[in-house]
Amino acid sequence: MSIEQNLARVRQNIEVAARRARRDPSEIKLLAVSKTMSALAVEEAYRAGQRDFAENRVQEWHLKAPNLPRDAKWHLIGQLQTNKVKYLDSRLALIHSLDRVSLLQELERQGARKDWTWNTLVQVNIARDPAKAGLLTEEIEDFLALLGEHPHVRVWGLMTIGALAATSEETRLFFRELRVLRDELQDKQWPGVKLSELSMGMSQDYETAVEEGATMVRVGRGIFGDRMNG
Numbered sequence: 019m020s021i022e023q024n025l026a027r028v029r030q031n032i033e034v035a036a037r038r039a040r041r042d043p044s045e046i047k048l049l050a051v052s053k054t055m056s057a058l059a060v061e062e063a064y065r066a067g068q069r070d071f072a073e074n075r076v077q078e079w080h081l082k083a084p085n086l087p088r089d090a091k092w093h094l095i096g097q098l099q100t101n102k103v104k105y106l107d108s109r110l111a112l113i114h115s116l117d118r119v120s121l122l123q124e125l126e127r128q129g130a131r132k133d134w135t136w137n138t139l140v141q142v143n144i145a146r147d148p149a150k151a152g153l154l155t156e157e158i159e160d161f162l163a164l165l166g167e168h169p170h171v172r173v174w175g176l177m178t179i180g181a182l183a184a185t186s187e188e189t190r191l192f193f194r195e196l197r198v199l200r201d202e203l204q205d206k207q208w209p210g211v212k213l214s215e216l217s218m219g220m221s222q223d224y225e226t227a228v229e230e231g232a233t234m235v236r237v238g239r240g241i242f243g244d245r246m247n248g
């Protein structure tokens with residue numbers, strides 16, 4: 019299967035899953051996770067109409083971003099080291115991995131310096147997996163309350179990574195839990211916070227995520243094929 023065919027199939031699956039859940043398919047954005055993939059593969063996806071791409075390493079993003087026209091949107095999905103924030107710039111559409119106060123502070127510092135406001139999602143460790151990054155559910159409210167003091171950072175929603183070992187039904191419950199958390203938090207108001215986006219679902223479970231309310235799904239292998247390093 020070519021990248022173009024894979025993209026067509028994934029888009030079709032998203033549409034079918036959305037209709038099953040009585041959702042409008044246009045509410046769901048497909049992100050092509052291009053980490054470890056070649057520039058050629060990324061260009062092929064772009065030529066097939068894909069515009070949103072996601073990388074997990076700042077250095078790799080720096081190498082790849084200049085290869086695509088400016089209308090390509092780049093998302094950062096990996097854990098972000100504080101000392102890498104200074105290498106970020108306005109080509110980045112959305113940072114999905116805001117997961118701690120020190121990162122919030124560094125984004126604020128660099129945002130003020132560059133006169134730029136970062137668009138972010140707060141990463142939630144909904145599965146309480148000790149191997150995963152992300153805030154615990156009970157930490158989210160206090161964290162969101164800090165955004166008012168960090169005017170160069172805006173939160174647009176929540177992101178999660180399902181537990182690796184989870185069955186598909188466990189994964190569905192985690193996705194549902196994230197949506198319920200979002201709905202509860204939406205009743206409250208914090209400056210700099212709007213919770214319209216839910217980034218959840220990868221190659222193995224993006225259809226479930228769409229059924230449970232995802233507005234962004236992050237698909238790598240399902241588009242590009244297996245990564246060399248797994």
Ligand SMILES: *Cc1c(COP(=O)(O)O)cnc(C)c1O
Nearest residue numbers: 051095220221236237238239240
């Ligand atoms: C790698 C990665 C993905 C994509 O995983 P696939 O299994 O290739 O679809 C999605 N989200 C995050 C955070 C990732 O690191």
